[in-house]
Amino acid sequence: MSLRLCLLLICLSFTFVAGSAIPEVSAKVDYAAVCKAILGKISKSSQVVSAGGKSNSQYLKDITAWSTTNVQQAACVVEPATSQDVSATLKILGAKKAKFAIKSGGHSPNPGFSSTVGVLISLNRFSTVKYDSKTNTAIIGAGLIWDDVYSALAPHKVSVLGARASGIGAGGFLLGYSFKTNQYGLAIDTIIKYSLVQPTGEIVTVTEKSRPDLFFGLKGGLNNFGIVTEFTMKAFPQTAVWGGILIYDQKALPAVRTAATAFLKNNKDPKASIITTVAFTQGQLLVVQVLFYDAPNPPRGFFDSFLKIQASKKDLSSRSLVSLIKSIPIGTTTGIRNSFSTVPIVEYTPAVIDVIINQTMIQGMALAKKSAVVVSHSIESFTPGFLSHGLTGTAYPPDRVHAFSPFFINYAWVSQAFDNDFNTAMTEAQVAIRQVATSESIGKQAAQFASLYPNYAPSNTPLEQMYGKNLPMLKAIKKKVDPENVMGLAGGFRFT
Secondary structure, eight states, X not given: OOHHHHHHHHHHTSOOOOOOBOOOOOTTOOHHHXXXXXXXXXXXXXXXXXXXXXXXXXXXXXXXXXXXXXXXXXXXXXXXXXXHHXXXXXXXXXXXXXXXXXXXXXXXXXXXXXXXXXXXXXXXXXXXXXXXXXXTEEEEETTOBHHHHHHHHGGGTEEOSXXXXXXXXXXXXXXXXXXXXXXXXXXXXXXXXXEEEOTTSOEEEEOTTTOHHHHHHHTTOGGGSOEEEEEEEEOEEOOOEXXXXXXXXXXXXXXXXXXXXXXXXXXXXXXXXXXXXXXXXXXXXXXXXXXXXXXXXXXTTTTHHHHTSOOSEEEEEEEOHHHHHHTSOSGGGTTBEEEEEEEEESOOOHHHHHHHHHHXXXXXXXXXXXXXXXXXXXXXXXXXXXXXXXXXXXXXXXXXXXXXXXXXXXXXXXXXGGHHHHHHHHHHHHHHHHHHHHHSHHHHHHGGGOOOOTTTOOTTOOTHHHHGGGXXXXXXXXXXXXXXXXXXXXXXXXXX
């Protein structure tokens, strides 16, 4: 197997995003005039770039995304450097009813989630990382990728809860799951302050004390309430970590199945984590196995059930956190079409793992001649109490009593002509896996509490399936802070 193929499989198994459907906007909007008006209002530290001319290369860089399913030709790209310039931009967009999108890392595969034919707001200039040793907190700019965050914090021997792969944007991910989630909760559980530009243009600092309703909404409510330019997060001590990847071929699958099933059932160590991705590519079934331990070395023999299985590729060592993250790059998948889906799974029983393997083979073979690059299903492990770390209410998840693993489905292909085929196949796999997962005794009891993880959810997911009982409150908060529905002009799951 080629190194590029191995990296491709890994990349497809670790992408985290948030997105939305594209709202309808009047075709009468003069976007050239809108872009010119924004340029006239923003400061010299910010920039407006468009196709052609001297800024063409920057324009192309700004509109490029990880997945080609989420690339559109924007009328222009605004690169604000200050919250004041974000405010000026939002005021003009709202007044003109102009379609726009917000881009942090640009890793959503959903069309229109961080791309637009209108005005694209790129947050790349919000790139500050500031660590405060007195409060043990870090201010994170919304335009950063997690590689840079980890690198900036490493000299201080601390880290924050962030993405588990290279190239993921800070702003889009911060709802999510981390290698440290077992110890400290979801990333949103560790955010203590938001710097927010509201849809009206008002610039506010949001904390639990200053704006409890908005603080609740921002913790999982995506970009419904304006544009966040900075996050203040709790920082945690960070030593070297141990881990990396193993690649297994199909003949090793029974042994990997046994090892993964046992780990998922028995692990109680919050420092340990695995991700087991079953993938079909180039006519073969493979397993990409990620092992992680939050210390320079795991306890003796801890991962032996995986290590004793013969692997075709092995990259495991004691290393820095950023080294581990960079060993799982995203960039090699640029230019491929992607789609995501998810199933909330309470327990990975042997029957559940078997249906995951079977669906990988079934859908992989069915899509092989339709420009398929990879069909993958990723099993993610978390200890039972990981949701108990959240001390305040959050928009997501709506239920913190019943913990679910955010099982990840990701299909990638080349030709746009087969978009419907891949989305249909993904839905079939999702239904089949969920049916088995909820037929198990524990799954059946907990199914009523299941919520879909928004960062993995496809764009047509009903809001109720992600936010449950919290949805009425989120809609009320949205109406209060965005009375003119300015954020409805952008991509995102809309609380309207």
